[in-house]
Each structure stands twice: as C-alpha cells, then as structure tokens.
Amino acid sequence: AAGSHVPALIIGSGYGGSVTALRLAQAGVDVHLVEMGMAWDTPGSDGKIFANTTKPDHRSFWLRTRTKQPLSNFLGFPLDKDVPRYTGILDAEEFGGITVYQGRGVGGGSLVNGGMAVTPRRENFGAVLPSVNVDEMYDVYYPRANAGLGVTHVDPAWWESAACYQYARVGRKHAQRSGFPFVFVPNVYDWEYMKQEAAGAVPTSALEGEVIYGNNHGKKTLQKTYLARAAATGRLTVSPLHRVTSVSPAAGGGYTVVVEQLDTGGNTTAVKTVTADRVFFAAGSVGTGKLLTRLKATGALPHLNNEIGKGWGDNGNVMCGRANHMWDATGKLQSAMPTAGIDNWDAGGAFAEVAPLPTGIETYASFYLSITKNPHRAEFTWNAAAGRVELDWQTAWKQPSIDAAKTIFDRINAKEGTIYRTDLFGSHRIWGDHLTYHPLGGAVLGKATDNYGRLHGHPGLYVVDGSLIPGNTSVNPFVTITALAERNIEEIIATDL
Numbered sequence: 001a002a003g004s005h006v007p008a009l010i011i012g013s014g015y016g017g018s019v020t021a022l023r024l025a026q027a028g029v030d031v032h033l034v035e036m037g038m039a040w041d042t043p044g045s046d047g048k049i050f051a052n053t054t055k056p057d058h059r060s061f062w063l064r065t066r067t068k069q070p071l072s073n074f075l076g077f078p079l080d081k082d083v084p085r086y087t088g089i090l091d092a093e094e095f096g097g098i099t100v101y102q103g104r105g106v107g108g109g110s111l112v113n114g115g116m117a118v119t120p121r122r123e124n125f126g127a128v129l130p131s132v133n134v135d136e137m138y139d140v141y142y143p144r145a146n147a148g149l150g151v152t153h154v155d156p157a158w159w160e161s162a163a164c165y166q167y168a169r170v171g172r173k174h175a176q177r178s179g180f181p182f183v184f185v186p187n188v189y190d191w192e193y194m195k196q197e198a199a200g201a202v203p204t205s206a207l208e209g210e211v212i213y214g215n216n217h218g219k220k221t222l223q224k225t226y227l228a229r230a231a232a233t234g235r236l237t238v239s240p241l242h243r244v245t246s247v248s249p250a251a252g253g254g255y256t257v258v259v260e261q262l263d264t265g266g267n268t269t270a271v272k273t274v275t276a277d278r279v280f281f282a283a284g285s286v287g288t289g290k291l292l293t294r295l296k297a298t299g300a301l302p303h304l305n306n307e308i309g310k311g312w313g314d315n316g317n318v319m320c321g322r323a324n325h326m327w328d329a330t331g332k333l334q335s336a337m338p339t340a341g342i343d344n345w346d347a348g349g350a351f352a353e354v355a356p357l358p359t360g361i362e363t364y365a366s367f368y369l370s371i372t373k374n375p376h377r378a379e380f381t382w383n384a385a386a387g388r389v390e391l392d393w394q395t396a397w398k399q400p401s402i403d404a405a406k407t408i409f410d411r412i413n414a415k416e417g418t419i420y421r422t423d424l425f426g427s428h429r430i431w432g433d434h435l436t437y438h439p440l441g442g443a444v445l446g447k448a449t450d451n452y453g454r455l456h457g458h459p460g461l462y463v464v465d466g467s468l469i470p471g472n473t474s475v476n477p478f479v480t481i482t483a484l485a486e487r488n489i490e491e492i493i494a495t496d497l
C-alpha cells in the first residue's frame with residue numbers, strides 16, 4: 001500500500017536474502033521480503049509445481065517465448081522450442097558476451113541449482129575474500145551455513161552400487177586413471193529420499209532428471225530451510241511477483257522504495273511505494289549490480305562510490321562433454337544431483353564437477369561443468385540512451401577457462417583414447433563458453449561496501465548477496481554466499497540495530 005513503512009526491506013529471496021530475513025526476524029525485526037519471481041507453491045494442471053528438464057513448458061523460463069536451454073543441442077539436433085511467455089523459474093539473461101542463468105522465485109537460485117554445497121579449501125579462501133578473517137569463516141560461519149542449508153554427503157556404500165551414479169563412477173575412474181584428485185561433493189538433496197526414489201517407493205525427482213526447472217521433491221531449497229524458519233517467527237512478510245525498481249533517500253529519513261507488482265505475463269499491474277528504515281540488496285550479483293549501477297548513474301543514490309558495478313566475474317564456468325568407449329557406459333538413469341568433482345585447482349586452475357546428462361537414454365557421454373581460475377573481470381555500466389544496464393564481458397575472455405579445463409580433459413582423453421563431444425552446444429562446438437551459472441561481484445566487499453556489506457555513502461543500505469564476492473570462489477558459490485551473509489548480518493545486528 002502507498003505510504004506504508006517497514007523497518008527492514010529485503011530485495012530478493014536467494015541465499016543472501018533468506019539468511020538476512022531469518023536473522024533479522026530472530027532479532028525481533030519485522031522483515032518485508034520483495035521477490036520478483038513467483039512463490040512456486042501451487043501445482044499446475046499436471047499436478048506438479050515444476051516442469052521436467054526434458055519437457056520445458058511455460059513454467060521453465062523467465063519471460064521468454066522460446067526456451068534457451070544451457071545444452072542447446074543433442075546428437076546435433078537443436079532442443080529449443082516455443083513456449084508461452086510467463087514468469088517462469090529460470091532466467092537466461094543475455095548480455096553482449098555472455099548468457100547468465102539465474103533462478104527466479106521465492107528461494108532464488110536454490111530453486112534451480114544442482115544443490116552442490118561446496119566449502120572452498122581453506123588455503124584457497126584468501127584469494128576469494130582477502131579482507132575476511134579465515135579462522136572465523138571456517139570455525140563459525142561455514143559450519144553455520146552448512147547446518148542452516150541442510151548440507152550432507154551421499155552414503156558412499158549406496159553410491160558405489162546405485163545405477164543412477166554410474167556416470168559419476170565412470171567419471172571417477174577416468175579422473176583417477178589420469179592421476180587427478182577425485183573428491184566427493186556434499187549436496188542439499190535429501191539422500192534418504194533419493195534412496196526411496198531408486199527403490200521405486202516415492203515419486204521421482206532427481207531420478208526423473210529434475211533440476212534446472214525446479215525439483216518437485218527431495219531438494220532442500222531455501223523455501224524448506226532458511227525461509228521456513230524465518231516464516232515461523234511470525235515476523236516475515238513475502239511479496240512474490242513484486243520487483244523493486246528504485247531506492248532513494250526519504251525526506252524524513254530511511255529510504256523510499258518503489259515496487260512494481262507483476263502479473264504472470266510480466267506486465268506491471270500496480271506501482272507501490274514503501275518507506276524502509278533499512279534496505280538490504282539481495283537481488284543476486286546481476287540484480288544488485290544492475291540496480292545499484294542504475295541508481296547511482298541516475299542520481300537516485302548519488303553518494304555510492306565508484307566501485308559500484310565493478311569486479312564482476314563468471315566463476316570461470318565452462319562446460320564440455322567427452323565421448324566414452326562403449327565399455328564405459330554412463331547409464332540411462334542419471335541422478336540430476338551431482339556428487340563428485342575433479343580437483344586440479346592447484347596444478348591447472350580448474351575444479352570440474354562430474355555432471356549428469358539426464359536424457360533417459362544411454363549416451364556414452366561424460367559431461368562436466370568446470371569452475372576455473374579466470375582472471376577477467378567485467379563491469380556494469382548505465383547506457384542512458386538505451387535506458388538499460390550493460391555488462392562488458394567478452395566471449396573471448398573464456399579462453400583462460402578453456403585452457404584450464406583442458407589441463408584435465410586433454411589428459412583424460414589422451415589416457416583413455418577418447419575425444420570431446422561436439423554435439424551439445426551447436427555448430428560442432430566443444431566448449432560451452434557462452435554462459436555462466438555462477439555470476440559473482442558487482443558490489444564487492446571492502447570496495448563498494450565496508451568489510452560487512454554496508455554500502456558506502458548511504459547509511460542503512462546493505463549488500464548481502466553474491467555481488468559481494470569478487471568474481472570467483474574456486475568452487476560452486478552458494479555455501480560461501482550463505483556463510484558470508486551469516487557473518488555480515490551478525491555484525492550488522494550487533495552494531496547497527
């Protein structure tokens with residue numbers, strides 16, 4: 001309602017927003033969480049909330065009339081198809097040189113991601129967030145984040161014999177035969193549920209290939225963890241299908257926040273104004289980076305410093321597939337939740353996730369998403385003439401990532417006598433170098449903000465999401481985003497409230 005006042009408004013309901021909501025609510029603060037995506041709590045006409053990976057429909061993409069699947073081709077055939085325009089769950093946001101995939105809805109990226117919950121190796125943390133106390137992170141905040149997210153390891157004995165992880169065991173064999181460290185990776189999926197799926201006792205989700213358009217069962221998304229606990233305090237109000245478009249200082253103190261209400265076609269049906277004492281930017285690296293860049297450039301928040309929009313990176317993401325010999329079948333049943341990685345970070349600057357290719361048929365393919373040490377950093381800028389924020393990432397900047405990934409897969413291919421797949425990304429390409437799942441940076445900790453996420457220049461404004469992290473985490477990012485949010489909100493509650 002126009003003219004309403006809230007003590008704390010959070011923009012976005014991903015990891016940073018959910019941690020902030022829970023901890024503020026537990027501290028006795030009434031929290032208003034504004035999320036541009038849908039609530040994802042109501043089944044569609046097929047009885048399911050989320051669409052299957054192999055059958056994308058209107059629920060799958062954010063305001064597109066044609067799907068833009070990360071794996072665009074298979075066996076040379078294009079996979080994309082027309083869908084009705086809808087406020088679907090996965091946004092394939094296109095900038096000049098890169099497509100950035102992001103979750104849209106209450107729960108943010110937790111709705112669409114692979115659940116891989118990886119804490120970086122302690123010796124690598126200094127390069128991730130140099131101004132943060134390493135002991136505090138590893139003694140307090142990483143354990144708190146892992147507990148809050150419900151992170152657990154797969155039962156190794158079950159994994160060794162489960163048909164749905166044959167692809168991962170082939171990945172291990174090939175990694176180890178080439179001398180690479182193979183590591184198990186924890187996940188937020190409910191492993192007991194997956195065992196029941198495998199036994200045919202419950203409706204399937206990960207074993208049905210569900211992941212990037214949502215999991216109907218099994219995955220402990222933020223809806224089931226942090227946000228459920230925040231709601232249980234009675235102090236949380238969530239507004240789905242509401243998008244924040246402006247934040248500016250209010251005459252009587254605090255901030256005026258302009259919010260558009262959307263319908264499921266993406267049209268604005270109402271514009272609302274709220275006054276908030278404190279505003280927490282949790283719109284994700286791209287959402288927060290774009291919003292702050294525009295608000296600074298257009299004078300809404302004139303005192304933000306020149307670090308706004310800078311330090312953006314893609315976590316070095318690059319994908320590839322390998323064609324195995326016929327005796328290395330990867331299985332027609334593949335769990336959509338990855339459990340394993342190849343760690344060549346020290347020697348080659350690459351950590352490769354052994355990823356599923358859940359097509360339902362035997363492909364003899366091994367598929368990998370590598371996280372690499374890519375030095376390139378892009379910047380968000382305001383294009384006043386076009387009225388939009390741009391990102392100056394260039395496709396050629398993926399070359400260091402390809403080179404790093406090749407330190408693993410060239411060696412495995414040489415050892416195994418195998419080749420790269422060229423049928424997954426179109427135009428006979430080997431490398432999926434056109435995208436990232438892991439946007440990071442844009443309002444970097446200790447630069448655009450102080451060492452706890454307080455934005456310079458405007459007291460009462462905070463950044464709490466992945467935009468604080470300068471471009472790379474050396475592993476999958478959401479545990480680090482969660483742990484950093486836990487660290488920062490503890491300090492903010494103790495000092496600012």
Ligand code: FAD
Pocket residue numbers: 011012013014015016017034035036037101102103104105106107108109110112113114115116117118212242243244245282283284285287288291437438439465466467476477478479481
């Ligand atoms: P997000 O989770 O992106 O949340 C931001 C929220 O803000 C979104 O819900 C968005 O809709 C909302 N928003 C944006 N702008 C506005 C606005 N103006 N007004 C209102 N709301 C707004 N990471 C891992 O660690 N492990 C994995 O296995 C993994 N797999 C992935 C697979 C896929 C397909 C994708 C896309 C990502 C994956 N990630 C994974 C990355 C991980 O999900 C993200 O790093 C994480 O979600 C980022 O958290 P965040 O809090 O910064 O923002």
